[in-house]
Amino acid sequence: MASRLLSLTSRQAQKLQKCMSSSVSKTGAREVVGYGFNGQHNYADRVDFPMPAVRFLENTPDILALREKEKGDWKKLSLEEKKALYRASFCQTFSEMKAPTGQWKSVVGLTLMISSLSLWIYMAMKTFVYKPLPETFSEERVQAQLQRMIDIRVDPIEGLTSKYDYENNRWK
């Protein structure tokens, strides 16, 4: 009884191993036609590796017939046949690969939405949460402080009071 359980579990383990093994191919029945971009038999549309390792679609009798016709004069192929041959081996054309996705619109839109949310949060904080500014920020006191800065000659070389005309008591 114990040995039967053991053999059962070992069979399950073997099956599990086979499912998880990387040697199980996802290529299916697709024809291998080259090295591809890394030697794996995967299909990818890439501008910098234009020849994938496998054809895109599995071979059908129709396509095999067209391939035979392709070995002859290409002028005898109609446009539809050329397109069918292309689409059997490839998923996208170069124009389709390089076509703009319009993703930038989502990015900009989402960024602006989140920015406006943060502005709303800031306004709410200012209205409901923060304490009022200290008294020294009142217009009267700021003017008095500015006059004091002029009197003590703050930054007289290139800064504040370098822009003040002391002879005529006004800003330059």
Next chain:
Amino acid sequence: MSTWGVLGLQNSNSPLMEQLIFFHDHSMVILIMITILVGYLMSTLFFNKLINRYLLEGQLLEVIWTVLPAVTLIFIALPSLRLLYLLDEVGSPSLTLKTIGHQWYWSYEYSDFQDVEFDSYMVPTNDLPLDGFRLLDVDNRVVLPYNTQVRLLVTAADVIHSWTVPTLGVKVDGVPGRLNQTSFFMSRPGLFYGQCSEICGANHSFMPIVLESVNMNTFINWINSQ
């Protein structure tokens, strides 16, 4: 003192600070040029459509972009070292000011003539006059003569504080059990502000420094009246 909305350094009140400002401006020119160059390179890369998958090296280019930064660094290092040694020079000061940092006020001692000692506390915001500067004004200012080399000795009584007046280019840590010496020279009269520059507890932001720079006669009258 700092004015509103200003990012740069305060105008100098000391020849050494003037030299520091010149060095800052010189380095800033070089940094702006480097930033524009790198920004331009990055933006051209962005719009470049060329691909070379097998690019490994370019010896001449690599030599150029190693030597040019080294040369640029020489242009920064030489003025920097000159200034470094200039700041360390000793000038024969005529007057000595001793500064002791406490939690949370400064105390000053002038022991050259009579022993003058006093504490300098920040004026609380509620007690400020109409034109008082919030968090900057103090009850007793440090009165010193201008056009005079002054020796500064800084220490602290409890934790580390730091005595600074940006317009003079002076920042000296006050460490308990240690005397740090520096000297400065004020070129013009006026009021010059600074704030404690080493975290020292709850009221670290509320122990400012105010220097009142006056002519020699006024200073002598003041010190006699203390």
